[in-house]
Amino acid sequence: MQKCFLTFKKGQTLWRESGRYLMVQTKIPQAWTDSINQANKMALIAWVKETGIDLVQINGQRRYGGPPPGWVGDPPPTGSEVFIGKLPQDMYENTLIPLFQSVGKLYEFRLMMTFSGLNRGFAYAKYSNRRSAKVAITALNNFEVQEGCTILVCKSTEKCELSVDGLATSLSRKRLEAMLQEAAEGILSITLYTSPYQKRAQLAVLKYNSHRAAAMAKKSLMEGNMRLYEEEMRVDWLKPDLKQKLRSSEKPLAIWVSRGKSSGSTKQAQVHLSPVLCNVLDRLDALCQRRHLGAPLFFTKCVQANPDGWLRFWCQVVIPAYPLPFSGFTWVRQDVPGASGHDKAKDVLALQVLRMLGCRLA
Structure with a gap:
Protein backbone atom coordinates (compact mmCIF):
# COMPACT_ATOMS: atom_id res chain seq x y z
CA MET A 1 0.00 0.00 0.00
CA GLN A 2 1.01 3.58 -0.58
CA LYS A 3 0.87 6.45 1.92
CA CYS A 4 -2.40 7.33 3.61
CA PHE A 5 -3.59 10.51 1.98
CA LEU A 6 -7.03 11.30 3.38
CA THR A 7 -8.87 10.66 6.62
CA PHE A 8 -12.54 11.47 6.54
CA LYS A 9 -14.56 9.47 9.02
CA LYS A 10 -14.09 8.26 12.56
CA GLY A 11 -12.02 5.10 12.57
CA GLN A 12 -11.63 5.02 8.80
CA THR A 13 -8.76 6.00 6.54
CA LEU A 14 -8.77 6.06 2.75
CA TRP A 15 -5.81 4.31 1.13
CA ARG A 16 -4.95 4.04 -2.55
CA GLU A 17 -3.47 0.83 -3.97
CA SER A 18 -3.06 0.12 -7.67
CA GLY A 19 -5.71 2.66 -8.58
CA ARG A 20 -8.25 1.28 -6.06
CA TYR A 21 -9.46 3.01 -2.91
CA LEU A 22 -9.64 0.94 0.26
CA MET A 23 -11.20 1.71 3.62
CA VAL A 24 -8.93 0.75 6.52
CA GLN A 25 -9.89 0.87 10.18
CA THR A 26 -7.57 2.98 12.34
CA LYS A 27 -7.48 3.77 16.04
CA ILE A 28 -7.88 7.50 16.64
CA PRO A 29 -8.83 9.60 19.69
CA GLN A 30 -12.42 10.46 20.51
CA ALA A 31 -11.81 14.09 19.52
CA TRP A 32 -12.63 13.08 15.93
CA THR A 33 -16.37 13.37 15.28
CA ASP A 34 -18.51 12.35 12.33
CA SER A 35 -20.56 15.51 12.58
CA ILE A 36 -17.76 17.97 11.67
CA ASN A 37 -18.21 19.18 8.09
CA GLN A 38 -19.26 15.76 6.83
CA ALA A 39 -20.96 16.99 3.65
CA ASN A 40 -17.85 18.83 2.42
CA LYS A 41 -15.63 15.88 3.34
CA MET A 42 -17.74 13.59 1.20
CA ALA A 43 -17.66 16.10 -1.66
CA LEU A 44 -13.86 16.07 -1.40
CA ILE A 45 -13.82 12.25 -1.50
CA ALA A 46 -15.96 12.27 -4.65
CA TRP A 47 -13.69 14.86 -6.30
CA VAL A 48 -10.55 12.86 -5.46
CA LYS A 49 -12.06 9.70 -6.99
CA GLU A 50 -13.21 11.58 -10.09
CA THR A 51 -9.91 13.37 -10.76
CA GLY A 52 -7.46 10.73 -9.49
CA ILE A 53 -5.52 13.44 -7.63
CA ASP A 54 -3.34 12.24 -4.73
CA LEU A 55 -3.47 14.23 -1.51
CA VAL A 56 -0.78 13.19 0.98
CA GLN A 57 -1.39 14.16 4.61
CA ILE A 58 1.70 14.41 6.84
CA ASN A 59 2.12 16.24 10.15
CA GLY A 60 -0.78 18.65 10.01
CA GLN A 61 -0.73 19.50 6.32
CA ARG A 62 -2.27 17.93 3.25
CA ARG A 63 -0.26 18.24 0.05
CA TYR A 64 -0.85 17.91 -3.65
CA GLY A 65 2.14 17.70 -6.00
CA GLY A 66 5.65 18.75 -5.11
CA PRO A 67 6.15 17.72 -7.92
CA PRO A 68 2.80 16.93 -9.57
CA PRO A 69 2.46 13.98 -11.97
CA GLY A 70 4.28 14.52 -15.25
CA TRP A 71 6.57 17.25 -13.94
CA VAL A 72 9.90 17.45 -15.78
CA GLY A 73 12.88 19.60 -14.80
CA ASP A 74 13.88 21.64 -11.76
CA PRO A 75 11.53 22.72 -8.99
CA PRO A 76 10.20 26.28 -9.43
CA PRO A 77 12.48 29.16 -8.43
CA THR A 78 12.13 31.12 -5.20
CA GLY A 79 9.28 33.59 -5.48
CA SER A 80 6.89 31.14 -7.14
CA GLU A 81 4.83 30.47 -4.00
CA VAL A 82 1.88 32.43 -2.59
CA PHE A 83 0.38 32.43 0.90
CA ILE A 84 -3.38 32.02 1.14
CA GLY A 85 -5.10 33.26 4.30
CA LYS A 86 -8.58 33.89 5.72
CA LEU A 87 -9.91 30.63 4.32
CA PRO A 88 -13.26 29.29 5.53
CA GLN A 89 -12.37 26.28 7.66
CA ASP A 90 -14.89 24.03 5.95
CA MET A 91 -13.34 24.50 2.50
CA TYR A 92 -11.13 21.85 0.93
CA GLU A 93 -8.96 21.12 -2.10
CA ASN A 94 -11.92 20.26 -4.36
CA THR A 95 -12.71 23.98 -4.34
CA LEU A 96 -9.27 25.50 -3.77
CA ILE A 97 -7.08 23.58 -6.23
CA PRO A 98 -9.29 24.27 -9.29
CA LEU A 99 -9.51 27.94 -8.24
CA PHE A 100 -5.75 28.39 -7.98
CA GLN A 101 -5.09 26.25 -11.06
CA SER A 102 -7.29 28.61 -13.06
CA VAL A 103 -4.56 31.29 -13.08
CA GLY A 104 -1.44 29.14 -13.64
CA LYS A 105 0.15 25.70 -13.49
CA LEU A 106 0.50 24.44 -9.92
CA TYR A 107 3.65 22.68 -8.77
CA GLU A 108 2.39 22.13 -5.22
CA PHE A 109 -0.60 22.98 -3.03
CA ARG A 110 -0.46 22.60 0.77
CA LEU A 111 -3.51 22.97 3.01
CA MET A 112 -2.89 23.20 6.76
CA MET A 113 -5.24 20.88 8.68
CA THR A 114 -6.61 20.50 12.20
CA PHE A 115 -7.03 17.08 13.80
CA SER A 116 -10.81 17.35 13.52
CA GLY A 117 -10.60 17.52 9.73
CA LEU A 118 -11.17 21.25 9.27
CA ASN A 119 -8.51 23.37 7.65
CA ARG A 120 -6.56 25.83 9.78
CA GLY A 121 -7.52 28.84 7.68
CA PHE A 122 -4.43 29.05 5.50
CA ALA A 123 -2.61 27.28 2.68
CA TYR A 124 0.30 27.66 0.25
CA ALA A 125 0.20 27.40 -3.54
CA LYS A 126 3.46 27.05 -5.45
CA TYR A 127 3.33 27.74 -9.17
CA SER A 128 5.61 26.64 -11.99
CA ASN A 129 7.09 30.15 -12.26
CA ARG A 130 7.14 33.58 -10.61
CA ARG A 131 4.87 35.13 -13.21
CA SER A 132 1.99 32.80 -12.35
CA ALA A 133 2.44 33.59 -8.65
CA LYS A 134 2.13 37.32 -9.41
CA VAL A 135 -0.98 36.68 -11.51
CA ALA A 136 -2.51 34.69 -8.62
CA ILE A 137 -1.93 37.57 -6.21
CA THR A 138 -3.46 40.09 -8.61
CA ALA A 139 -6.45 37.93 -9.54
CA LEU A 140 -7.30 36.17 -6.28
CA ASN A 141 -6.40 38.53 -3.42
CA ASN A 142 -9.72 39.62 -1.87
CA PHE A 143 -11.53 37.06 -4.03
CA GLU A 144 -14.92 36.10 -2.57
CA VAL A 145 -14.89 32.30 -2.13
CA GLN A 146 -18.12 32.26 -0.16
CA GLU A 147 -20.78 34.87 0.30
CA GLY A 148 -19.27 37.57 2.51
CA CYS A 149 -15.92 35.76 2.78
CA THR A 150 -12.90 37.06 0.87
CA ILE A 151 -9.47 35.46 1.01
CA LEU A 152 -5.97 36.91 1.36
CA VAL A 153 -3.38 35.99 -1.28
CA CYS A 154 0.14 37.41 -1.02
CA LYS A 155 3.76 36.50 -1.68
CA SER A 156 5.05 33.68 0.52
CA THR A 157 8.22 34.08 2.55
CA GLU A 158 10.16 30.98 1.58
CA LYS A 159 13.04 30.90 4.04
CA CYS A 160 14.59 27.44 3.94
CA GLU A 161 17.99 27.93 5.62
CA LEU A 162 18.91 28.11 9.31
CA SER A 163 22.11 29.06 11.08
CA VAL A 164 23.02 27.23 14.28
CA ASP A 165 25.86 28.99 16.12
CA GLY A 166 27.63 28.05 19.33
CA LEU A 167 28.16 24.36 18.61
CA ALA A 168 31.01 22.90 20.63
CA THR A 169 34.14 22.02 18.67
CA SER A 170 34.05 18.64 20.41
CA LEU A 171 30.57 17.92 19.04
CA SER A 172 30.75 14.90 16.76
CA ARG A 173 29.16 14.86 13.36
CA LYS A 174 27.18 11.77 14.34
CA ARG A 175 25.58 13.48 17.32
CA LEU A 176 24.83 16.64 15.33
CA GLU A 177 23.11 14.57 12.63
CA ALA A 178 21.06 12.69 15.23
CA MET A 179 19.97 15.95 16.85
CA LEU A 180 18.92 17.48 13.54
CA GLN A 181 17.02 14.39 12.41
CA GLU A 182 15.17 14.37 15.71
CA ALA A 183 14.28 18.05 15.33
CA ALA A 184 12.50 17.77 11.98
CA GLU A 185 12.43 15.93 8.70
CA GLY A 186 13.29 17.49 5.35
CA ILE A 187 16.91 18.48 5.87
CA LEU A 188 18.84 18.56 2.58
CA SER A 189 22.36 19.62 3.54
CA ILE A 190 24.56 20.59 6.47
CA THR A 191 27.59 22.85 6.10
CA LEU A 192 29.89 23.29 9.08
CA TYR A 193 32.10 26.36 9.64
CA THR A 194 34.29 27.77 12.37
CA SER A 195 32.01 30.28 14.10
CA PRO A 196 32.82 33.86 13.03
CA TYR A 197 31.22 35.18 16.22
CA GLN A 198 32.21 32.85 19.07
CA LYS A 199 35.63 31.54 20.05
CA ARG A 200 36.17 27.78 20.09
CA ALA A 201 32.75 27.14 18.56
CA GLN A 202 31.27 25.93 15.30
CA LEU A 203 28.44 27.27 13.17
CA ALA A 204 26.24 25.02 11.03
CA VAL A 205 24.19 26.16 8.04
CA LEU A 206 21.16 23.91 7.54
CA LYS A 207 19.21 23.77 4.29
CA TYR A 208 15.70 22.28 4.25
CA ASN A 209 13.41 21.23 1.43
CA SER A 210 10.67 23.69 2.40
CA HIS A 211 9.96 26.69 4.56
CA ARG A 212 7.66 24.60 6.70
CA ALA A 213 10.35 21.98 7.39
CA ALA A 214 12.84 24.71 8.29
CA ALA A 215 10.31 26.43 10.57
CA MET A 216 9.54 23.17 12.38
CA ALA A 217 13.26 22.51 12.86
CA LYS A 218 13.80 26.04 14.18
CA LYS A 219 10.96 25.66 16.65
CA SER A 220 12.15 22.24 17.81
CA LEU A 221 15.79 23.29 18.20
CA MET A 222 14.85 26.40 20.17
CA GLU A 223 12.41 24.68 22.52
CA GLY A 224 13.76 23.85 25.95
CA ASN A 225 16.91 25.95 25.49
CA MET A 226 18.82 22.91 24.20
CA ARG A 227 22.48 22.66 25.18
CA LEU A 228 25.25 20.48 23.86
CA TYR A 229 28.46 20.05 25.86
CA GLU A 230 27.53 23.11 27.95
CA GLU A 231 27.41 25.28 24.83
CA GLU A 232 24.18 27.17 24.20
CA MET A 233 23.04 27.12 20.60
CA ARG A 234 21.79 30.18 18.79
CA VAL A 235 19.26 29.18 16.16
CA ASP A 236 18.04 31.71 13.61
CA TRP A 237 17.10 32.10 9.99
CA LEU A 238 20.23 32.42 7.87
CA LYS A 239 20.59 36.17 7.40
CA PRO A 240 21.85 37.57 4.07
CA ASP A 241 24.82 39.33 5.69
CA LEU A 242 25.98 36.13 7.42
CA LYS A 243 25.50 34.15 4.23
CA GLN A 244 27.64 36.63 2.32
CA LYS A 245 30.27 36.65 5.07
CA LEU A 246 30.56 32.86 4.99
CA ARG A 247 30.74 32.79 1.21
CA SER A 248 33.45 35.42 0.99
CA SER A 249 35.74 34.61 3.89
CA GLU A 250 35.04 31.21 5.44
CA LYS A 251 36.05 27.83 4.06
CA PRO A 252 33.67 25.09 5.25
CA LEU A 253 35.07 22.50 7.60
CA ALA A 254 32.76 19.93 6.03
CA ILE A 255 29.70 19.63 3.85
CA TRP A 256 27.35 16.70 3.80
CA VAL A 257 23.91 15.93 2.50
CA SER A 258 21.22 14.12 4.43
CA ARG A 259 18.51 12.00 2.86
CA GLY A 260 16.48 12.07 6.05
CA LYS A 261 14.84 9.08 7.71
CA SER A 262 14.38 6.00 5.58
CA SER A 263 13.33 2.70 7.15
CA GLY A 264 14.77 3.82 10.45
CA SER A 265 18.18 4.71 9.08
CA THR A 266 19.85 7.87 7.85
CA LYS A 267 22.13 7.99 4.84
CA GLN A 268 24.58 10.81 4.39
CA ALA A 269 27.32 11.63 1.95
CA GLN A 270 30.14 13.87 3.10
CA VAL A 271 32.13 15.97 0.66
CA HIS A 272 35.82 15.43 1.24
Whole structure:
Protein backbone atom coordinates (compact mmCIF):
# COMPACT_ATOMS: atom_id res chain seq x y z
CA MET A 1 0.00 0.00 0.00
CA GLN A 2 1.01 3.58 -0.58
CA LYS A 3 0.87 6.45 1.92
CA CYS A 4 -2.40 7.33 3.61
CA PHE A 5 -3.59 10.51 1.98
CA LEU A 6 -7.03 11.30 3.38
CA THR A 7 -8.87 10.66 6.62
CA PHE A 8 -12.54 11.47 6.54
CA LYS A 9 -14.56 9.47 9.02
CA LYS A 10 -14.09 8.26 12.56
CA GLY A 11 -12.02 5.10 12.57
CA GLN A 12 -11.63 5.02 8.80
CA THR A 13 -8.76 6.00 6.54
CA LEU A 14 -8.77 6.06 2.75
CA TRP A 15 -5.81 4.31 1.13
CA ARG A 16 -4.95 4.04 -2.55
CA GLU A 17 -3.47 0.83 -3.97
CA SER A 18 -3.06 0.12 -7.67
CA GLY A 19 -5.71 2.66 -8.58
CA ARG A 20 -8.25 1.28 -6.06
CA TYR A 21 -9.46 3.01 -2.91
CA LEU A 22 -9.64 0.94 0.26
CA MET A 23 -11.20 1.71 3.62
CA VAL A 24 -8.93 0.75 6.52
CA GLN A 25 -9.89 0.87 10.18
CA THR A 26 -7.57 2.98 12.34
CA LYS A 27 -7.48 3.77 16.04
CA ILE A 28 -7.88 7.50 16.64
CA PRO A 29 -8.83 9.60 19.69
CA GLN A 30 -12.42 10.46 20.51
CA ALA A 31 -11.81 14.09 19.52
CA TRP A 32 -12.63 13.08 15.93
CA THR A 33 -16.37 13.37 15.28
CA ASP A 34 -18.51 12.35 12.33
CA SER A 35 -20.56 15.51 12.58
CA ILE A 36 -17.76 17.97 11.67
CA ASN A 37 -18.21 19.18 8.09
CA GLN A 38 -19.26 15.76 6.83
CA ALA A 39 -20.96 16.99 3.65
CA ASN A 40 -17.85 18.83 2.42
CA LYS A 41 -15.63 15.88 3.34
CA MET A 42 -17.74 13.59 1.20
CA ALA A 43 -17.66 16.10 -1.66
CA LEU A 44 -13.86 16.07 -1.40
CA ILE A 45 -13.82 12.25 -1.50
CA ALA A 46 -15.96 12.27 -4.65
CA TRP A 47 -13.69 14.86 -6.30
CA VAL A 48 -10.55 12.86 -5.46
CA LYS A 49 -12.06 9.70 -6.99
CA GLU A 50 -13.21 11.58 -10.09
CA THR A 51 -9.91 13.37 -10.76
CA GLY A 52 -7.46 10.73 -9.49
CA ILE A 53 -5.52 13.44 -7.63
CA ASP A 54 -3.34 12.24 -4.73
CA LEU A 55 -3.47 14.23 -1.51
CA VAL A 56 -0.78 13.19 0.98
CA GLN A 57 -1.39 14.16 4.61
CA ILE A 58 1.70 14.41 6.84
CA ASN A 59 2.12 16.24 10.15
CA GLY A 60 -0.78 18.65 10.01
CA GLN A 61 -0.73 19.50 6.32
CA ARG A 62 -2.27 17.93 3.25
CA ARG A 63 -0.26 18.24 0.05
CA TYR A 64 -0.85 17.91 -3.65
CA GLY A 65 2.14 17.70 -6.00
CA GLY A 66 5.65 18.75 -5.11
CA PRO A 67 6.15 17.72 -7.92
CA PRO A 68 2.80 16.93 -9.57
CA PRO A 69 2.46 13.98 -11.97
CA GLY A 70 4.28 14.52 -15.25
CA TRP A 71 6.57 17.25 -13.94
CA VAL A 72 9.90 17.45 -15.78
CA GLY A 73 12.88 19.60 -14.80
CA ASP A 74 13.88 21.64 -11.76
CA PRO A 75 11.53 22.72 -8.99
CA PRO A 76 10.20 26.28 -9.43
CA PRO A 77 12.48 29.16 -8.43
CA THR A 78 12.13 31.12 -5.20
CA GLY A 79 9.28 33.59 -5.48
CA SER A 80 6.89 31.14 -7.14
CA GLU A 81 4.83 30.47 -4.00
CA VAL A 82 1.88 32.43 -2.59
CA PHE A 83 0.38 32.43 0.90
CA ILE A 84 -3.38 32.02 1.14
CA GLY A 85 -5.10 33.26 4.30
CA LYS A 86 -8.58 33.89 5.72
CA LEU A 87 -9.91 30.63 4.32
CA PRO A 88 -13.26 29.29 5.53
CA GLN A 89 -12.37 26.28 7.66
CA ASP A 90 -14.89 24.03 5.95
CA MET A 91 -13.34 24.50 2.50
CA TYR A 92 -11.13 21.85 0.93
CA GLU A 93 -8.96 21.12 -2.10
CA ASN A 94 -11.92 20.26 -4.36
CA THR A 95 -12.71 23.98 -4.34
CA LEU A 96 -9.27 25.50 -3.77
CA ILE A 97 -7.08 23.58 -6.23
CA PRO A 98 -9.29 24.27 -9.29
CA LEU A 99 -9.51 27.94 -8.24
CA PHE A 100 -5.75 28.39 -7.98
CA GLN A 101 -5.09 26.25 -11.06
CA SER A 102 -7.29 28.61 -13.06
CA VAL A 103 -4.56 31.29 -13.08
CA GLY A 104 -1.44 29.14 -13.64
CA LYS A 105 0.15 25.70 -13.49
CA LEU A 106 0.50 24.44 -9.92
CA TYR A 107 3.65 22.68 -8.77
CA GLU A 108 2.39 22.13 -5.22
CA PHE A 109 -0.60 22.98 -3.03
CA ARG A 110 -0.46 22.60 0.77
CA LEU A 111 -3.51 22.97 3.01
CA MET A 112 -2.89 23.20 6.76
CA MET A 113 -5.24 20.88 8.68
CA THR A 114 -6.61 20.50 12.20
CA PHE A 115 -7.03 17.08 13.80
CA SER A 116 -10.81 17.35 13.52
CA GLY A 117 -10.60 17.52 9.73
CA LEU A 118 -11.17 21.25 9.27
CA ASN A 119 -8.51 23.37 7.65
CA ARG A 120 -6.56 25.83 9.78
CA GLY A 121 -7.52 28.84 7.68
CA PHE A 122 -4.43 29.05 5.50
CA ALA A 123 -2.61 27.28 2.68
CA TYR A 124 0.30 27.66 0.25
CA ALA A 125 0.20 27.40 -3.54
CA LYS A 126 3.46 27.05 -5.45
CA TYR A 127 3.33 27.74 -9.17
CA SER A 128 5.61 26.64 -11.99
CA ASN A 129 7.09 30.15 -12.26
CA ARG A 130 7.14 33.58 -10.61
CA ARG A 131 4.87 35.13 -13.21
CA SER A 132 1.99 32.80 -12.35
CA ALA A 133 2.44 33.59 -8.65
CA LYS A 134 2.13 37.32 -9.41
CA VAL A 135 -0.98 36.68 -11.51
CA ALA A 136 -2.51 34.69 -8.62
CA ILE A 137 -1.93 37.57 -6.21
CA THR A 138 -3.46 40.09 -8.61
CA ALA A 139 -6.45 37.93 -9.54
CA LEU A 140 -7.30 36.17 -6.28
CA ASN A 141 -6.40 38.53 -3.42
CA ASN A 142 -9.72 39.62 -1.87
CA PHE A 143 -11.53 37.06 -4.03
CA GLU A 144 -14.92 36.10 -2.57
CA VAL A 145 -14.89 32.30 -2.13
CA GLN A 146 -18.12 32.26 -0.16
CA GLU A 147 -20.78 34.87 0.30
CA GLY A 148 -19.27 37.57 2.51
CA CYS A 149 -15.92 35.76 2.78
CA THR A 150 -12.90 37.06 0.87
CA ILE A 151 -9.47 35.46 1.01
CA LEU A 152 -5.97 36.91 1.36
CA VAL A 153 -3.38 35.99 -1.28
CA CYS A 154 0.14 37.41 -1.02
CA LYS A 155 3.76 36.50 -1.68
CA SER A 156 5.05 33.68 0.52
CA THR A 157 8.22 34.08 2.55
CA GLU A 158 10.16 30.98 1.58
CA LYS A 159 13.04 30.90 4.04
CA CYS A 160 14.59 27.44 3.94
CA GLU A 161 17.99 27.93 5.62
CA LEU A 162 18.91 28.11 9.31
CA SER A 163 22.11 29.06 11.08
CA VAL A 164 23.02 27.23 14.28
CA ASP A 165 25.86 28.99 16.12
CA GLY A 166 27.63 28.05 19.33
CA LEU A 167 28.16 24.36 18.61
CA ALA A 168 31.01 22.90 20.63
CA THR A 169 34.14 22.02 18.67
CA SER A 170 34.05 18.64 20.41
CA LEU A 171 30.57 17.92 19.04
CA SER A 172 30.75 14.90 16.76
CA ARG A 173 29.16 14.86 13.36
CA LYS A 174 27.18 11.77 14.34
CA ARG A 175 25.58 13.48 17.32
CA LEU A 176 24.83 16.64 15.33
CA GLU A 177 23.11 14.57 12.63
CA ALA A 178 21.06 12.69 15.23
CA MET A 179 19.97 15.95 16.85
CA LEU A 180 18.92 17.48 13.54
CA GLN A 181 17.02 14.39 12.41
CA GLU A 182 15.17 14.37 15.71
CA ALA A 183 14.28 18.05 15.33
CA ALA A 184 12.50 17.77 11.98
CA GLU A 185 12.43 15.93 8.70
CA GLY A 186 13.29 17.49 5.35
CA ILE A 187 16.91 18.48 5.87
CA LEU A 188 18.84 18.56 2.58
CA SER A 189 22.36 19.62 3.54
CA ILE A 190 24.56 20.59 6.47
CA THR A 191 27.59 22.85 6.10
CA LEU A 192 29.89 23.29 9.08
CA TYR A 193 32.10 26.36 9.64
CA THR A 194 34.29 27.77 12.37
CA SER A 195 32.01 30.28 14.10
CA PRO A 196 32.82 33.86 13.03
CA TYR A 197 31.22 35.18 16.22
CA GLN A 198 32.21 32.85 19.07
CA LYS A 199 35.63 31.54 20.05
CA ARG A 200 36.17 27.78 20.09
CA ALA A 201 32.75 27.14 18.56
CA GLN A 202 31.27 25.93 15.30
CA LEU A 203 28.44 27.27 13.17
CA ALA A 204 26.24 25.02 11.03
CA VAL A 205 24.19 26.16 8.04
CA LEU A 206 21.16 23.91 7.54
CA LYS A 207 19.21 23.77 4.29
CA TYR A 208 15.70 22.28 4.25
CA ASN A 209 13.41 21.23 1.43
CA SER A 210 10.67 23.69 2.40
CA HIS A 211 9.96 26.69 4.56
CA ARG A 212 7.66 24.60 6.70
CA ALA A 213 10.35 21.98 7.39
CA ALA A 214 12.84 24.71 8.29
CA ALA A 215 10.31 26.43 10.57
CA MET A 216 9.54 23.17 12.38
CA ALA A 217 13.26 22.51 12.86
CA LYS A 218 13.80 26.04 14.18
CA LYS A 219 10.96 25.66 16.65
CA SER A 220 12.15 22.24 17.81
CA LEU A 221 15.79 23.29 18.20
CA MET A 222 14.85 26.40 20.17
CA GLU A 223 12.41 24.68 22.52
CA GLY A 224 13.76 23.85 25.95
CA ASN A 225 16.91 25.95 25.49
CA MET A 226 18.82 22.91 24.20
CA ARG A 227 22.48 22.66 25.18
CA LEU A 228 25.25 20.48 23.86
CA TYR A 229 28.46 20.05 25.86
CA GLU A 230 27.53 23.11 27.95
CA GLU A 231 27.41 25.28 24.83
CA GLU A 232 24.18 27.17 24.20
CA MET A 233 23.04 27.12 20.60
CA ARG A 234 21.79 30.18 18.79
CA VAL A 235 19.26 29.18 16.16
CA ASP A 236 18.04 31.71 13.61
CA TRP A 237 17.10 32.10 9.99
CA LEU A 238 20.23 32.42 7.87
CA LYS A 239 20.59 36.17 7.40
CA PRO A 240 21.85 37.57 4.07
CA ASP A 241 24.82 39.33 5.69
CA LEU A 242 25.98 36.13 7.42
CA LYS A 243 25.50 34.15 4.23
CA GLN A 244 27.64 36.63 2.32
CA LYS A 245 30.27 36.65 5.07
CA LEU A 246 30.56 32.86 4.99
CA ARG A 247 30.74 32.79 1.21
CA SER A 248 33.45 35.42 0.99
CA SER A 249 35.74 34.61 3.89
CA GLU A 250 35.04 31.21 5.44
CA LYS A 251 36.05 27.83 4.06
CA PRO A 252 33.67 25.09 5.25
CA LEU A 253 35.07 22.50 7.60
CA ALA A 254 32.76 19.93 6.03
CA ILE A 255 29.70 19.63 3.85
CA TRP A 256 27.35 16.70 3.80
CA VAL A 257 23.91 15.93 2.50
CA SER A 258 21.22 14.12 4.43
CA ARG A 259 18.51 12.00 2.86
CA GLY A 260 16.48 12.07 6.05
CA LYS A 261 14.84 9.08 7.71
CA SER A 262 14.38 6.00 5.58
CA SER A 263 13.33 2.70 7.15
CA GLY A 264 14.77 3.82 10.45
CA SER A 265 18.18 4.71 9.08
CA THR A 266 19.85 7.87 7.85
CA LYS A 267 22.13 7.99 4.84
CA GLN A 268 24.58 10.81 4.39
CA ALA A 269 27.32 11.63 1.95
CA GLN A 270 30.14 13.87 3.10
CA VAL A 271 32.13 15.97 0.66
CA HIS A 272 35.82 15.43 1.24
CA LEU A 273 37.92 18.23 -0.20
CA SER A 274 40.26 15.80 -1.88
CA PRO A 275 40.61 14.01 -5.27
CA VAL A 276 37.67 11.76 -6.20
CA LEU A 277 37.37 8.69 -8.35
CA CYS A 278 38.16 9.47 -11.97
CA ASN A 279 35.23 7.46 -13.39
CA VAL A 280 32.58 8.62 -10.95
CA LEU A 281 30.51 10.39 -13.64
CA ASP A 282 30.35 7.22 -15.72
CA ARG A 283 29.30 5.21 -12.66
CA LEU A 284 26.50 7.65 -11.83
CA ASP A 285 25.26 7.63 -15.41
CA ALA A 286 25.28 3.83 -15.50
CA LEU A 287 23.44 3.61 -12.16
CA CYS A 288 20.74 6.03 -13.35
CA GLN A 289 20.26 4.05 -16.54
CA ARG A 290 19.97 0.74 -14.62
CA ARG A 291 17.33 2.23 -12.33
CA HIS A 292 15.51 3.94 -15.21
CA LEU A 293 15.99 7.38 -13.64
CA GLY A 294 17.12 9.16 -16.79
CA ALA A 295 20.46 10.72 -17.65
CA PRO A 296 21.77 13.10 -14.92
CA LEU A 297 22.15 16.76 -15.90
CA PHE A 298 24.88 18.85 -14.20
CA PHE A 299 25.01 22.60 -13.60
CA THR A 300 28.10 24.26 -12.09
CA LYS A 301 29.09 27.85 -11.38
CA CYS A 302 32.34 29.14 -9.91
CA VAL A 303 31.37 31.65 -7.21
CA GLN A 304 34.78 32.33 -5.65
CA ALA A 305 38.44 31.99 -6.66
CA ASN A 306 41.18 32.31 -4.06
CA PRO A 307 44.81 33.27 -4.83
CA ASP A 308 46.01 29.94 -3.41
CA GLY A 309 44.25 28.03 -6.21
CA TRP A 310 41.12 26.95 -4.34
CA LEU A 311 37.86 27.46 -6.27
CA ARG A 312 34.40 27.48 -4.72
CA PHE A 313 31.62 26.06 -6.88
CA TRP A 314 27.88 25.94 -6.65
CA CYS A 315 26.82 22.72 -8.35
CA GLN A 316 23.58 20.87 -8.98
CA VAL A 317 22.59 17.61 -10.62
CA VAL A 318 19.05 16.94 -11.80
CA ILE A 319 17.99 13.32 -12.24
CA PRO A 320 14.72 13.37 -14.22
CA ALA A 321 12.88 10.62 -12.32
CA TYR A 322 14.20 11.66 -8.87
CA PRO A 323 11.87 13.96 -6.86
CA LEU A 324 14.46 16.57 -5.87
CA PRO A 325 17.68 17.91 -7.41
CA PHE A 326 20.94 17.51 -5.49
CA SER A 327 22.78 20.79 -5.00
CA GLY A 328 25.32 22.49 -2.77
CA PHE A 329 28.70 24.20 -2.58
CA THR A 330 32.14 22.64 -2.67
CA TRP A 331 35.80 23.71 -2.81
CA VAL A 332 38.14 22.21 -5.39
CA ARG A 333 41.76 22.95 -6.19
CA GLN A 334 42.83 23.50 -9.78
CA ASP A 335 46.33 22.11 -9.37
CA VAL A 336 46.66 20.19 -12.64
CA PRO A 337 47.35 22.21 -15.82
CA GLY A 338 44.48 21.94 -18.27
CA ALA A 339 42.13 20.41 -15.69
CA SER A 340 38.71 22.05 -15.35
CA GLY A 341 37.47 23.11 -11.95
CA HIS A 342 33.95 22.54 -13.26
CA ASP A 343 34.79 18.91 -13.99
CA LYS A 344 36.18 18.42 -10.49
CA ALA A 345 33.06 19.98 -8.96
CA LYS A 346 30.90 17.60 -11.00
CA ASP A 347 32.98 14.67 -9.74
CA VAL A 348 32.50 15.71 -6.12
CA LEU A 349 28.74 16.05 -6.51
CA ALA A 350 28.46 12.81 -8.47
CA LEU A 351 30.33 11.02 -5.68
CA GLN A 352 27.82 12.39 -3.15
CA VAL A 353 24.87 11.23 -5.20
CA LEU A 354 26.33 7.76 -5.73
CA ARG A 355 26.80 7.32 -1.98
CA MET A 356 23.33 8.61 -1.24
CA LEU A 357 21.78 6.24 -3.76
CA GLY A 358 23.56 3.35 -2.04
CA CYS A 359 26.08 2.53 -4.77
CA ARG A 360 29.25 0.68 -3.73
CA LEU A 361 32.32 2.45 -5.06
CA ALA A 362 34.93 -0.16 -4.26
